[in-house]
Structures are given as structure tokens and as C-alpha cells.
Amino acid sequence: MDKTIETYLNQIVNELNCDEKEKREIADEMNDHLNLLKNEYIERGFTDEEAIQNAIKSFGEQREISNSYQESLFPYYKIFREGTWILFSLYSFVLLWNLLLVRLFNRMVNGDSFNRYFRYPQNYNxxxxxxxxxxxxxxxxxxxxxxxxxxxxxxxxxxxxxNTVGNILLFLPLGVFLPILFKKYNKLPKVVNSSIIISFLIEVLQLALQIGQFDIDDLILNTIGCVIGYFLIKTINKIANLSKKNIFQETKS
Structure with missing residues (x-):
């Protein structure tokens, strides 16, 4: 495959939300079409390089092609993605509200007279x-x-x-949302790193604002919850892809 065509096709299929096998099949299909177009331009007297550029130009803009393929793979993908963003926003608000905002509000109201989340030593300075x-x-x-x-x-x-199961469940949705919304989080290490950073920042803010204690267990349990969520959505995705392939095979036969 020509490098220019390969780069062009990779930019298209990398935007698709499907497994690697499907991406390769789609890329191979488009490559066949592009080569036919390229040969037509060569027969008209264009050089090899000119034929490739004209074939790519006539084939279409990458974003539009990627959206068209995504629509055919998953007809309600746009609605699903918008709905997922709404749920992720609600989850983020609930997470920050419970771990930071409501505690900060209570501290502003009660001052240091009553603080169930932070312990003050004698002769506090x-x-x-x-x-x-x-x-x-x-x-x-x-x-x-x-x-x-x-x-x-x-x-x-x-x-x-x-303080045990709750800390796991609290970050489980994060492991579900990240791979769906952000392609760079399709790998477990990325999800784990993000979970650790987010959890660490929350723990530090709780301590600095005197609305909670820094607990390494919270960080560990939050990360475990995020990992469980990641494997959960990956398992669901594999089952969905398997079902889709079975339907496709039945249709072919």
C-alpha cells in the first residue's frame, strides 16, 4: 500500500469506534477503491504521485467518510455519544459534589466548630x-x-x-466513560494513570481545604474501581461485537 494512501486511510479508520479487525477490513475495502481511482488517473496521463493525490481528493474528506462509516456501523452513534457525554457530566458533578463541594459548603457554614471529616490536634496552629x-x-x-x-x-x-466498597463503586463509572469518550484511553495503563491522578488530586484538595483526610487506601480502592469499570465496558463491547458478527454471518448465509 502506498504510504500516502496508507496515512490517509489510517486517519479515517482511527476515528471509528470498532475493533481492529473491522478497521483493517474497512481500510482494505477503501484501498481497493482508491487503487481503481488511481489507475484511472494514470490512464489519463497523470503521474503516479498526481494520480494518488487526485484519487484521494475525489474519494472525499476524511472526517465525512469516517462519520459515514461510523453511521453505518452504529446508526445511533451520535445520539449515543451525546447521551454518554451528558451522563459523564452528571457523574463528574456528583463525584465532585460528594467529595469536595458539599463538604466545603458545610465547612463554610459550620466553620471549625463541627467538622466530621478533619481532626484537629491540641493547640492547633x-x-x-x-x-x-x-x-x-x-x-x-x-x-x-x-x-x-x-x-x-x-x-x-x-x-x-x-470507606471500602463505596470507594470502589465511586470510580467504577470513570473506567466505563473514559474508553467510550476518549480514544487514547482504550489501553488500561492510560485509564489507571488517570484514575490515580484524579484520585490523588481529590485527596490532596480534601486535606488542604480541611474537608477530608488523605488516605492512600482511598486512592488504591478508587483505582481498583476504575479498573473494574474498564474491564466491564471492554467485556460488554466484545459481547456486542460478537453478536454483531453472528448476525452478519447469518445474513450472509
């Missing part, structure tokens, strides 16, 4: 008091999780669930 940071930071993995589980008689059940 303000936000730069190292004793406050030590008291509200846990950097030993799973220490607090084991404390919740082993000391279940000391904590209410809702507190145990929120």
Missing part, C-alpha cells in the same frame, strides 16, 4: 501545622481498611461500606 497533617494523613496501604474490617464493632456499617 493552622493549616501549616505539621501535627494536623500527620493526624489526617494515612500513607500505609490498607491500614485503615483493615482497621474498618477488624474493628467492625466500633464503626457503623454504613461507614465501613462507604
Amino acid at each position: 493552622g493549616i501549616f501545622d505539621i501535627k494536623a497533617w500527620k493526624l489526617n494523613a494515612s500513607i500505609i496501604p490498607f491500614k485503615n481498611t483493615f482497621d474498618y474490617i477488624n474493628g467492625s464493632h466500633q464503626f457503623n456499617l454504613d461507614i465501613i461500606i462507604n
Whole structure:
């Protein structure tokens, strides 16, 4: 395949939301059409390079072709994508509301007289008091999780669930939304890195604003939830592609 044509086709198929096999099949099909066009221009007396450029120009603009193929692969893709963006926006708001905004609002209303999320040491000297940071930071993995589980008689059940299973479920949707909305998150390492960064920033903000404690367990459990969401959407996608192939094979036969 000519390099110019290959680059042109890659830009088209890389925009498609389908598996790699389907992308290769679509690229091969378009390559056949482009070669026919190229040969027609060569027969008219154009050079090889001119024939390629004219064939690409007459074939069409990449974005329009990609949209047409995506529409044929998934007729309701545009509606699905817009709906997914709306759900992602709602999820992001709920996440930030529960972890930051509502806590910040409560602190603004109550001041330091009542703060269930942050512990103040004796003779507290303000936000730069190292004793406050030590008291509200846990950097030993799973220490607090084991404390919740082993000391279940000391904590209410809702507190145990929120700080263990809740932290997993909270970031599970993130692992679902990222691969759907952003093509660069089709690989697990990208999703894991983003989950760690987002969770870390939230933990740091909670500590800095005195509306929560920095807990390494939260970061770990959030990331586990995001990974579960990633594998969940990948599994659903594989099942959907398999069903689509079976229908296609039945139609052919």
C-alpha cells in the first residue's frame, strides 16, 4: 500500500469506534477503491504521485467518510455519544459534589466548630501545622481498611461500606466513560494513570481545604474501581461485537 494512501486511510479508520479487525477490513475495502481511482488517473496521463493525490481528493474528506462509516456501523452513534457525554457530566458533578463541594459548603457554614471529616490536634496552629497533617494523613496501604474490617464493632456499617466498597463503586463509572469518550484511553495503563491522578488530586484538595483526610487506601480502592469499570465496558463491547458478527454471518448465509 502506498504510504500516502496508507496515512490517509489510517486517519479515517482511527476515528471509528470498532475493533481492529473491522478497521483493517474497512481500510482494505477503501484501498481497493482508491487503487481503481488511481489507475484511472494514470490512464489519463497523470503521474503516479498526481494520480494518488487526485484519487484521494475525489474519494472525499476524511472526517465525512469516517462519520459515514461510523453511521453505518452504529446508526445511533451520535445520539449515543451525546447521551454518554451528558451522563459523564452528571457523574463528574456528583463525584465532585460528594467529595469536595458539599463538604466545603458545610465547612463554610459550620466553620471549625463541627467538622466530621478533619481532626484537629491540641493547640492547633493552622493549616501549616505539621501535627494536623500527620493526624489526617494515612500513607500505609490498607491500614485503615483493615482497621474498618477488624474493628467492625466500633464503626457503623454504613461507614465501613462507604470507606471500602463505596470507594470502589465511586470510580467504577470513570473506567466505563473514559474508553467510550476518549480514544487514547482504550489501553488500561492510560485509564489507571488517570484514575490515580484524579484520585490523588481529590485527596490532596480534601486535606488542604480541611474537608477530608488523605488516605492512600482511598486512592488504591478508587483505582481498583476504575479498573473494574474498564474491564466491564471492554467485556460488554466484545459481547456486542460478537453478536454483531453472528448476525452478519447469518445474513450472509
